[in-house]
Amino acid sequence: TIWDKEYPAILKKIYDPPILFYLLGEMTDSDQYSIAIVGTRQPTNYGKVHAEKISMDLAKQGITIVSGMARGIDSVAHNAAIKSAGRTIAVIGSGLDVIYPAENKKLFEKITECGAVISEFSLGTQPDAQNFPRRNRIISGLSLGVIVIETGLQGGAMQTAAFALDQDREVFALPGNVGVKQSEGTNLLIQKSEAELITSAEDVITELELKLKPVLGKNIPKQQVDLSLFEEKIINVMNSEPLHIDKIATLANLSTSDCLVNLLSLEFKGLIKQLPGKMFALL
Incomplete structure (x- = not known):
């Protein structure tokens, strides 16, 4: 519950934190360095490649990957973190005993072994449509920033980005080709200056070091930088x-x-x- 010392401090700071949530797996102190990676359930190959690369590179730096365990970008991000022997957290829109989508049963089990699956919904709760916007505020609330890989204008990832902005979190977006539906949302976020344009994990880490390290008071692992x-x-x-x-x-x-x-x-x-x-x- 929100009164327990184990409750994530970063989540307490949002406008509407869950009073309690259910957890399978384990959350650790290192999870305070979390970044959310979200996007469409129907990504292009371009989106999948970049989601995997960015997630793997962040995980290798000790950053926990947060997502929603949905089809598409979410699943790619979780799997990439696991592949890199990193930590990952899934925030789901159903009870912990209702795995959705069903094909992610193995992924669900892997996440509980190297991270955590959490939900504010009680056991038996079905994945109803109205649950997902509520869980999106927790995805952003647990994270220092949100990376939107690909999304349409009405996609759930746009809601997560909006929550992140309201919560004073960083928002990053991968640019895409004009005319590609899956990039309409990310391109709009960049155009409206609501998201920082990124093409790699290095871009995200640089922003974290410059803007968030003073707030955290801790060092995020530095990447190698070529110098003249x-x-x-x-x-x-x-x-x-x-x-x-x-x-x-x-x-x-x-x-x-x-x-x-x-x-x-x-x-x-x-x-x-x-x-x-x-x-x-x-x-």
């Missing part, structure tokens, strides 16, 4: 204290102009931040 010789010089001379660009240029033995170009490149890569007065600091 000049960028390495700059990183090596910087420490925990902000430095003026002239000081950095002197220490790195670079001209001010070369130093500025490489500082901006490092900022783009999410390794440093620019402060007022031409000051720069490591992230």
